[in-house]
Amino acid sequence: MTDTDTGTFDRDTRYISDRITTDVPPGSAPVGAKVGEMTWPVEAGRYHLAGARACPWAHRAIIARALMGLDDVISLGLAGPTHDEHSWTFDLDPGGKDPVLGIERLQEAYFNRVPDYPLGITVPAMVDIPTVAVVTNDFDQLSIDLATQWGAFANEDAPELYADAQRDEIEAINARVYPDLNNGVYQAGFATSQSAYDDAYQRVFATLAWLEEHLANRRYLVGDSITLADIRLYATLVRFDPVYHGHFKCNRQTISSMPVLSAYLRDLYQTPGFGDTTDIDQIKEHYYVVHTNVNPTQIVPHGPELSWLMAPHGREDLP
Known part of the structure; x- marks a missing residue:
């Protein structure tokens, strides 16, 4: 959004700031009672990274996933390069649906987590596959956690991205x-x-x-x-x-x-x-x-x- 008085663009940095960490045992439900402050378990095959090659913020997470060697651990869904005011769409996939989540618009995963989610439908978003609900869209923390919390599944030669x-x-x-x-x-x-x-x-x-x-x-x-x-x-x-x-x-x-x-x-x-x-x-x-x-x-x-x-x-x- 742009400040009408100064003409300066101010980015909205309010996100669903849940985290996926090794603090929670695999297979467990997330710990915490409030959306944005919950902690989810590191678990292979449980999460789907919704991104877009067009978006620089999503591109960071896509690169981190690739460098860590997590391709077989966290699946990747790619939205098309354009979107409307409502949502990114999976129009690159057959039938216009993400093959893992079974949804046409990323907005659906946001609404599954927070009905009538009032903020921007952004990528990257880490989605819990069983519930098709967004875990986090905090792009910076998401990349940090990919670099620091998924080491048990990373390639042996993966770089230390955040030592x-x-x-x-x-x-x-x-x-x-x-x-x-x-x-x-x-x-x-x-x-x-x-x-x-x-x-x-x-x-x-x-x-x-x-x-x-x-x-x-x-x-x-x-x-x-x-x-x-x-x-x-x-x-x-x-x-x-x-x-x-x-x-x-x-x-x-x-x-x-x-x-x-x-x-x-x-x-x-x-x-x-x-x-x-x-x-x-x-x-x-x-x-x-x-x-x-x-x-x-x-x-x-x-x-x-x-x-x-x-x-x-x-x-x-x-x-």
Whole structure:
């Protein structure tokens, strides 16, 4: 929603904030009496991750699931790239129904948990398969819990996405990247005043400049392997040139024109779990068709040319 006085886009961050953790024995009912404050058991085959390749917030959870090797433990449902004011729909599936949940609209799973759910029907959403009810749609905590609570089912070579020793540094980076870049591009794109746009635009490119410097002599944002910090950043960077540069008016420069960030993005894109979960066509269709307040014609551009994402990145020897 946009503040009518300042023209600034303010994201609604109210979610169903239940968690899935190892604190509850497998096969148990959730512990707690209040929706949003309950704890559910880690249990293979019980949950269905409802996402969409178009959405950056859902993309984070999809990548975390892939890197952890949880494909056979948590099933994945993918909504189509466009939706109406009511809900994401499973129009990519035969018959327009999610084959695991048997529903046409994600809204149904929200209503099964909270009748007449009054907030946004968002992805990602972790759904309890037996009850076809949403457990949580808190995108940030959901990814953290995928990284920290499902280790018993993870691949032996799965990266430590949120290691204890790195959490403070990961969250310190997030404290800048989330408001000024991940959400900053939206504040630029949805601004309804020049001053709100100017502020968001400046913060976006100041953050990109800082990242260009931060990553100049290190391969990843934190430590010597991929963490949640990289996943969070990737979902924005890979959408920047095809969407945010033009659609959201963040057009000072492209990621492809930034030597360090373009190489960093290529490195991640070519890593299993990243590029193979990215669908640029769905990304463009979502933004340019759904955001009629920004693009009333709903025309989806053919460009830009993105073959550079598969070019050599040369970052293998960085510390």
